[in-house]
Structure formats: C-alpha cells, structure tokens
Amino acid sequence: MPEVLLRAENLLFEYDDLLLFEQLNFSAQQGEVVYVEGPNGSGKTTLLKILCGLIEPTEGQIYWRDQRISSAHIDYRQNLLYQGHQAGIKSSLSARENLKWLLSLKGLRPGLDKIDEALALSGLMGFEDVPCGHLSAGQKRRVGLARIFISNEKIWILDEPFTAIDKKGVATLESTINQHAEQGGLVFITTHQSLNLTVPSQCITLD
Amino acid sequence: MWTWYHKLSSPKWFYQLSGQWLPWIACAAVLFLGTGLVMALAYAPADYQQGNSFRIMYIHVPSAILAQSCYMMMAVAGGIVLIWRIKLAEMVLKCIAPFGASITFLALVTGGIWGYPTWGTWWVWDARGTSMLILLFLYFGVIALQSAINNTSGAARACALLSLVGLVNIPIIKYSVEWWNTLHQPATFKLTEKPSMPMEMWLPLLIMVVAFYLVFTVVLIMRVRNEILEREYKTNWVRKLIDPSADRSIKSSVKNGGE
C-alpha cells in the first residue's frame, strides 16, 4: 500500500472578493503524478504555492504524512522541490553557481561532477561557466531543469516546467518524472502538454 | 469567554451592536463637545501671562493626546491582525490611520497658531512639536503603504507590521528628540503646564479630552461599518441589509438551485 504523502482538506482560497476555489479535497500518494488543470486565472499557480506553504489558504489545511505542513515545515521543506515560473536563476551567476546555491538552500552539497552531469543531461554541456544572463531563455529554463535532475526531494511541484523547452528536453523531463514516480516520489504539475506517463496519475481540475 | 471573543471578532455582531450604540455615543460626543467648547471659550479664565490665546490649549492638548493614542490603538489592532488574523481588526487598522493623521495635523497646526501670539513664531523645533511632526510622517507611511497594496488583507498585514515597528520606535524617537532638544535649545521655549491649574481651567480640558475620544469612537465605528458593508458583501446578512426588497427573490433563487 503506497503511503499518502500529501493531503489537502477543504482548501478554500479567496483573493479579496474573488473566490478561486473552495471545498478542494485530495490526497496524493507515492508514485503518483498529479495534474493541476484549469483555464488561465483559475488559480493553478496559487494552488501550487499553497501546497509549498508559500501562500496560506484562506481556509483549510494541508498535511504532509499526516502532519500539518505548518508544524512540520522543516521536514516538509527538506522533501520539497518547487519550481515556479521563475526558477530562481540569477543572471549574473553561471549555471554551476546557480545550482550550487539552490542546492545549498536544502543543505545539499553535491560534487562538481554531479552538477556538471545534471547540466549535461539538460543539454548545457559547455555552458557551465557562462553567466546565465548570456544564455537564451530556453537555456535559462534548462538550468532549472538541471536542478530537477539533481533532486533528492520526495515531492516535486512544477509550475509549467515545459515552457520554452524543446522536444528533446521535454522527453528527458518526461522520463525523469516517470522515473521519480517509480522510485516512490510524488509530482504535482501544471502543463499544457500531454505527457506519456507510465505511472498512475490523477487530475485536480479548477474552474 | 471564548464564545464572547468569537462574537466580538465577528463583523456581523459588531455591525449590529455598533448600530445600537452609535446614536448614544454620537449624542454623548455632541454633548461633551458642546459643553467643552462653551466652557473652554466662554467660562475658563484667561491665562495671566498668555491671555486668551491660552484657550487654544483646549484643542491642542486633546488632539495631541488623541494623536498618540490613535497610533497605539492602530498598532494594537496590528498585533491582533498578525497574531489572530481577525478581519475586524484589519478593518479597524485601516480606518484609524486617516483619522489619526488628520488629528495629528490638527495638533501641529493649533500648536503653531498658539505659538505665534505667545512666542512670536509659528514653528519652533521644540521636542514636542518635532515628535508630533514625526508622528505625522509615521501615519503618512502607513497610509501610503495601505494604498499601494491591492490585496485588502495583504495591505492590512503589511500595515500591521509597519505600525508595530513604528510603535517600537516611537519611544526611541521621542527620547532622541527630547535629548536633541536639550542640546540645541535653552529651555525658554518649553511648553510646560502650570503646576497648579485651577479647577475652572482643567475641567474644560478634561471634558474636551473625553469629547475628542468620543468623536474618534463615532468616526471609527462609522468607518468600520462602511468597511464591513464593503468587505462582507458575500454574506447573506449584508445582502439582506442592503436590499431588503430583494430578500425573497434571493432565497427563492437559491432554493431553486439558481447558483
């Protein structure tokens, strides 16, 4: 029986008078991919940020392994990889330096060869030392992908990870997501692409 | 205890109770203000040194006191917003700031008007005046921050934090300004109260202070009530309240699954 990693209870979110969603309940378990779907402005990004604990829901609770994420936040954050529209890439730093910093936020300290390996996997071989400001938009996104490839977190929350990524990159990320789920991870994702998944998936639809 | 506390923080309960109390408080405010004005202007004796310009004190001192306690109340409301997330406190916080700023302005201007006939200058950099000016700046900061953030409860939380930071700083600012003042100015311009004020002099002052607090309460309640109507639109009781004629049609449409 796979373990339930993340559970949401009666989530409600209001921005001023605007009700984005209410009565949202779901539980997501190991080895699953959860699609968050809905039209623009339906609150997909907001929901993902709520799941991260960045935004607090107006009402409702989120549980990480049966503990509220607010009370178990250190353990939860240790197991959480979030990638928003902006992946946190500084343009004055090189890909290597950016990755090193992003990983250090989790206390991770992988060797340089591991970082370079992830960068090569995301197609940035030869660009390791170039300041990210000199990279194209797609290449910049790929630095974010490299962060995903190097991850050891249980839960991935990916907001439109395929934006500005070419076919080959999509395929690589797709197989990484499959692999992550097979190894007992959990992925939340918003995307307009249809993915070829080999693992069970569920769908949260916002309207 | 807890039910009382929850009731108190509910906008509906506040709206109903304040609706009952408002006329009485307003009456008391008018009564006190009227009596205070008559006593201050007509019955209090003139000061033997300053003459009749002394009567400005009956405006200046109450507004200066109220200006400071308004900031305190704002910061207390801010604390409640940040700790308990009570919507009513968010509204109170938002509604106090403009009144506080205007009363601080009043204290500053009446201070100037009082100063001119007494010392021959509209403005001196004395400790009290300067502190009051800085207090006005602090109010401006809160109001500017409030108006710059679109999200209502986000704005309230940001202002709550700012007013708490301001509250911590006010004693330090006051102390530093007083200290600065003793360095730069001989004590000639000091605005000290006479130690022995006769009863005819301090009674009107007391009445005026109470009157100012009452006016503040009336204004605050009215503003918060408007704010409730604005923000609690989604609740049924507000809908009924603003449109009693439509009462039945809402109910029936809800019953018929109109939503």
Next chain:
Amino acid sequence: MYFDSFEAFLAMGKHGVYVWSAYGLAIVLLSVNVIAPLLNKRKVVAKQQARLRREQQKRASN
C-alpha cells in the same frame, strides 16, 4: 461667564484671530471626519446594491 460682553468674547483680548481660527479648524476637521464616512456609506450601499442587482439579473437570465 468670563467675558463682559459679546464683543469682548469675539475679540478674545487681542487674540481673537488665533483662538477662533484654531477652534474653526478643529470644528472643520472633526466635521469632515464625521461627514466623510456618512457620504461614503451611501456610495458603498449604492455600489453593493448595483452589484446585487447585476448578480440577480445574471441569475434570472441563466
């Protein structure tokens, strides 16, 4: 009553201008603070009523 005559009351010694302008300003500021929410209440109620009507129409047309 401190003053002998109404003229003396208006003159306030030599300080009439100052005293009356200070009190005048106080009254004006306080009344503005009282009147503003009164006017605002009408505006808010009108706005919310319009909103309610809009929603009702929408519901009726559905």
Next chain:
Amino acid sequence: MYWYSIKSMISRELLIAVRYPAEVLNPLVFFLMVVTLFPLGISPEPQFLAQIAGPVIWIAALLAMMLSLDSLFKNDFDDGSLEQLLISPSPIVMLVLVKVITHWFTTVFPIILLAPLLAMMMQLPDEGYRALILTLLLGTPVISMIGGIGAALTVGLHRGGVLLSLIVLPLFIPILVFSASAIEAANMIMQYDGQLAMLAAMLVLALVTTPFATAFALKISINN
C-alpha cells in the same frame, strides 16, 4: 548542514556584488555628488563647512543607502530566488540577516571608506574623524536592518522606491540625532561615549529584532 546554506548565501551575495559592480559604485558616486552640493549650494567658507561636515556626510550616506536598499530583495523577488529562499528548510531568519549584512558590507562599507576623504574636503576638524567613522560603523547597520523591513514590505510593489523612503525615513531619526551629536561633541573635544553607547544599544536591539520582522514581511509580501 544549515551552516553550509548560510556560508553559501554569503559567497553568493559577494559574487553577485563583484559581477555587478554598478550596484556598489552608483550609490558611492551619488554619495560623493550629494556632499559636493553643499559647499556649492550653501557656502565654501571653511569655518562654516567644518560645522556642518558631520551631519552633511551622515545625511548624504543615509540618502545613498536609501537608493541601494530598494534593490535589497527586488532582484531576488523578480527572478524567483526569493520563493526558493522562503521554502528553504534552513532558518530563514538567519538567511535574511545574512543577506542584509552582506548587502551592508558590499554597498555601505565602501561609503564608510570614502567618508574620511569627503570629511577632509568638508574641512571636518581632526578631532571629528574618529567619531564620524565610529558612528557610521555603528549606525549604518541599524539603518540597513530597519530599511530591510521596509524593503521587504515594498518588494512586490511597482512604486516601491519612493514608498520605501516614505515609510522608513522617520525611523532613522534617532540614529541621525545621536550620530550628529557625537560628531559635534568630538569637534568640541568633549566626551561622546554616551552617544556611541546609545548607537550600540540600538544596533543590538536591531540585530535581535529586525531579522524576524523582515522575514515576516517577506512572507506577507509574497502572499500579495
């Protein structure tokens, strides 16, 4: 483990400052220019300049700091690093404090280094130098830390710059008062330990309280 994230934060901030020297140099040039305006605008008379030298340098440093404070969290907010920072399992309060301190070190410390030169141009009496440097060293970190709260509160707003000055400038008054009077006392060859003690007390108070307020303010801002 968390020690490593803090260390990494420091080296990252320093690296960014090195890569973007404009962020460091612009406030410095601004500082120089503002001080220059005073002799030109008021009077180049040495006696007079000597009297206002301390406060003028202090106010110019304050304004130069306001310029750079605006960008304290703004870049991180724009490129998403702030979100990553706020969901880090490392103590966020510490990370924020580290960020403010490195920002002070990269943008304000050069200003303090330049101050003696400007003091010389402003004819500050020899006795005043020590007081000027000491008050700057004790006072400017407090300004950075209080300003950090303001920068955090205004980080997502479009008109952030002016608003930031509006909400935090009044809070800097005590620091300015004590610093200016310490320099004045030094010029007159009087004791100024009291003023320094006040500044030090404010520094300690700011050090223990403001990081929490700043981290909290960042959470509020990211919710908007």
